[in-house]
Amino acid sequence: MQKSQTLQFIIASFIGFAFMLGGLSWVSFEQIAQNTEYTQLVEHTQSVLWVSEELISSMKDVETGQRGYIITGKKSHLIHYTEGKEKVFSRLDTLKILVADNPVQLRSLSKIEEMVHEKIKYVDYNIETVKNNKPLEINKFEEGRKAMDKLRIWISTFQNNEKTILETRVRSKIHGQSLLPIYQIMLAVASFTLLLISFYLVYTELKNRFKFQKALESKIEELNRSNKELEQFAYVASHDLQEPLRKIRAFCDKLQVRQKMVLNDDGKETLDKISTSAARMQVLIDDLLNFSRLVNHKTHSLSSVNLNQIVDEILSDFSEIITQKKATFSIAKLPELKAYNFQMIQLFLNLISNSLKYTKEGVNPHTIIEYSTVQGNTIPQLSSVHEERFFHKITIQDNGIGFESEYSEKIFVIFQRLHNRNTYQGTGVGLAICRRVMTNHNGFIFAESSPYEGATFSIYFPITA
Amino acid sequence: MNKRYNILIADDDDDDKFLVKSALEDCTSNTPVHFVENGVEVLEYLKNEGQFADKYAFSKPSVIILDLNMPKKDGRETLKEIKENPLFKKIPVIILTTSKAEEDVNLCYSYGANAYIVKPNSFTELTEILSTMTNFWLNIVTLAPTIG
Missing domain, CATH: 3.30.565.10 (Histidine kinase-like ATPase, C-terminal domain)
Known part of the structure; x- marks a missing residue:
């Protein structure tokens, strides 16, 4: 893999890793949220069931209180009746709140309420009859029993409804929820794999870097040394070249001064050329010396x-x-x-x-x-x-x-x-x-x-x- | 002008010696010139030691011309020893060298060199320099008596 590709992969895998971590957190959050919702749902249904049971049982208290009073004529039995009635209405209120968001259940509940009022109407009538020492009317009892039966039917309908709602809701939730752990595991495995690969790449890359850096450092040292030698070389070479060159020029000059008369034109011209070349070489060497002095500028x-x-x-x-x-x-x-x-x-x-x-x-x-x-x-x-x-x-x-x-x-x-x-x-x-x-x-x-x-x-x- | 005058030239380079000799031939003066190879020989000459033991053949020079880069003992050291020696320090020492380095110029003057001359590139110039120099030191200048 090339360096740039490695780098791209590392960046990509870290981005991927971040996304997966985000996904994991989201899935976990979702799971917790759903669990809570599920629990709330179950609790809700359970309280609806419980309260409606309580309603029935309070209704029974009312019935029992009525019967006890009718049979014994003792006022103490009326306490059960009054308390039961109060409880019944408070249960009804509670249920209204609990199913407020469900129109079907509200309709059932209004039927229940109707039956409760019906039943209580007969109960009240019977108690009033006894209070006034009038003879009891059997048909009123019969009507009351019918109302009570209807109430039971309606409550059981109401309870069944609630159970069905819970079941359908839970079923759909369970379906979604059962997939969540699989997502979670998949994400965890993928991000862990990605982490391992990235770690391996970063590790090998760093190892190479360190090796490279070391090689570079020694190379720099080597370069510095050879550079110094070269600088020295340029100076020494140009300096030492000066000596023989100076002599060439001096001898040339001497020849020109002393022997010009005996030289023919060809000889004179050749001597002139030697002299100019030597002079030019002098300029070159001087420049080279100047240049190499610049290199050693730290003085x-x-x-x-x-x-x-x-x-x-x-x-x-x-x-x-x-x-x-x-x-x-x-x-x-x-x-x-x-x-x-x-x-x-x-x-x-x-x-x-x-x-x-x-x-x-x-x-x-x-x-x-x-x-x-x-x-x-x-x-x-x-x-x-x-x-x-x-x-x-x-x-x-x-x-x-x-x-x-x-x-x-x-x-x-x-x-x-x-x-x-x-x-x-x-x-x-x-x-x-x-x-x-x-x-x-x-x-x-x-x-x-x-x-x-x-x-x-x-x-x-x-x-x- | 005066037969007693003589010049001591210290240079290890044969070519330079040859050039200086030739240049001196062109000078008008025919002052005797002695050549030595290095600093050790300069001091032996001055002290009449070793091969220079003959006081009459190797009498005290009127002027010393000194190259800086020589084997055994270089010109800088030699100059320093000459100028530190009460017997020799009055002798004019002229540095004739290829070195243009500022450090050398400074060093030589601080040791008491009487002149610092960079070897010229041309023979004509060398002749001019030597003729001016011998004329100046041997004819114009009054030298300290060097006998003793």
Whole structure:
């Protein structure tokens, strides 16, 4: 699996994991809610059944109280009757509340209520008859018994109804509920599997990372060492090359001074060529030495550098060529930076000297130096690492001959030249020095151009918080 | 002008010796010149020790021309010892070296070098330098009496 795929999988599996956990919680919640509902339902039915039983039993109390009074004539029996009546009505009220949401049961209940009133009407009549010492009427008893029977039937209907309701409700619930544990187990298994896979991936990834980091660290160490050796090499090589070269030039010169008269034209020309080549080699070696000294820049210390002052000094050094070429400059206010002063001079010296060197025939050279602050994400050449940082941006723009944009990176490589040495002098070290200076300052330099359109060099110094 | 004048040149490099010799030939003065190879020999010469025991053949030089990078004892050390020695410190010491390093220039002057010259690239320049130098130190300047 590729790194990006692994990462995508880990992210996806964590999202999946989160969803499953959510699902699990939802299922559990639903189960608890349903359990509660079920319990409430059963309790409700049970209380309906119980209260209706109580109603019957209270009704019996009323009946018993009536009979006892009629038979014995004792008032004490009437207590059962009164209490029973009270209870009956309170039970009726309770039942009304309990089945308030069910119209069918309410209808049954109103029938029950009707029968209760009917029965009590006869009971009351019988008791009044006895109180008034009148003879009891058998048909009233018969009517009362009938009402009581009807009441029983209605109550049992009412109870059966309630039971049926409970059963249908419970049946549908049970069906849903029986699936819930299966969902729960499935979800738990899936999320656990996902967790295991993710853990394995994260673990192997981390293990690889650590290994990679270690390898990277040792590589960096190795690179530092070889870099140091290379820096040393460039310095020593150019330094030691100087000695024999100096002698070649001195002997050549001696030959020219002492033996010129005895040499024929071919000899003189050859000697001249040796002499020019040696002189050129001297320039190359000097530049290489300068460059390798820049690499070992840590011998100097950072100081506050006024860039405008540096540019002004460089322009006054170039005053002769500026007058000669009728060159003009427009220079913005530049920032003061913490920098290596000597290197800043080298940087602007090379850039300004280039703008004066690569000029168009018949066009007065004009160089614009501008300044702004920018964020890293506006610099296309930079990697995303620098996106958040801010930079001092200084651009040096000329109206000279420019170059093909494909060379915009190549020109910064040491000894890289785009022109014949006879057309434009130079060793190809200037821009390499500029890049090195910017690297030494944790900054960047980039070039943009197209042929005969002038060149723009942009330099970026990081702004430290 | 004066026959007693002589120059001691310390340089280990044969090519440089050859160039200096040739350049001196072009100079107008025909002051005797002695060549030594390193710092140890400079001090032996000054003290008339070893191969330089003959006081008359190897009399005290009027001017010493010293290269900095030499084997056994380099120019810096040699300069320091000369300038610390009460018998030799009045002798002008001219450093003639390839080193352009600021540290070397500073060090040599602080040790008491009388001049610091970077070896030129051309023979013409070398001739000019040597002729100016010998003219200056042997004709213009009044040197301290070095007998003793």
